[in-house]
Amino acid sequence: MIKNNLDSKVLIYEQFARIGKSISSPKRLELLDILSDGEKTVEILAKKTNMSMSNTSQHLQILKEARLIESEKKGMYVIYRLSDNSVIDFVSALHKVAENRLIEIQHIKNQFLQPANNFEALTHDDFTTRILDGSILLIDVRPVEEYNLKHIKGAISIPLSELEEKIATLPIDKNILAYCRGKYCVMSIKAVEQLRKKGFNANRFEDSVDDWSLKNLPVAIGNNIK
Numbered sequence: 001m002i003k004n005n006l007d008s009k010v011l012i013y014e015q016f017a018r019i020g021k022s023i024s025s026p027k028r029l030e031l032l033d034i035l036s037d038g039e040k041t042v043e044i045l046a047k048k049t050n051m052s053m054s055n056t057s058q059h060l061q062i063l064k065e066a067r068l069i070e071s072e073k074k075g076m077y078v079i080y081r082l083s084d085n086s087v088i089d090f091v092s093a094l095h096k097v098a099e100n101r102l103i104e105i106q107h108i109k110n111q112f113l114q115p116a117n118n119f120e121a122l123t124h125d126d127f128t129t130r131i132l133d134g135s136i137l138l139i140d141v142r143p144v145e146e147y148n149l150k151h152i153k154g155a156i157s158i159p160l161s162e163l164e165e166k167i168a169t170l171p172i173d174k175n176i177l178a179y180c181r182g183k184y185c186v187m188s189i190k191a192v193e194q195l196r197k198k199g200f201n202a203n204r205f206e207d208s209v210d211d212w213s214l215k216n217l218p219v220a221i222g223n224n225i226k
């Protein structure tokens with residue numbers, strides 16, 4: 001009986017190790033982060049990760065073998081998505097442990113993720129209070145297809161690539177908060193820098209839509225509440 005129990009523990013930990021091996025590549029972790037924002041084709045994933053189609057497909061296959069992602073054929077394209085929300089929880093927990101234990105991450109953030117003009121990165125509590133009292137305008141600067149898949153309820157879509165042409169339509173007397181794919185995404189930093197150069201009172205919100213959802217706060221798909 002003891003031997004059987006020991007054997008079962010070995011087998012179980014071997015399965016746990018499959019997950020560890022599947023995320024041992026920085027590029028595969030990046031792919032999981034990108035897929036947290038919604039399903040995408042291998043072509044889009046290759047472009048966003050600056051990899052060849054061949055390399056991207058190989059990394060996706062490893063993640064698929066570990067059942068962290070799944071795929072579906074739609075017409076001429078293969079669509080990849082996370083297997084379920086537990087993968088989002090897993091990636092979020094991994095980020096938190098790494099930030100708590102590795103001081104190098106903070107050094108990297110200070111070196112590469114600081115805006116040219118220092119501005120406040122609002123916390124979740126700050127954001128909630130200002131949204132509820134109507135004193136802030138929330139903009140989602142991700143590509144519109146990501147916004148349509150899922151966004152924070154109440155946010156308006158202004159992709160970073162369109163901000164310059166749409167900036168004149170924004171109320172100059174309104175506080176603006178920009179968010180994108182989370183604390184390691186630079187799109188919201190660039191958006192705030194652009195807004196501040198035009199005289200707007202703008203700040204960055206570090207949470208992603210998945211961070212927001214994990215706090216059991218409302219997100220939306222198109223015009224429908226999720």
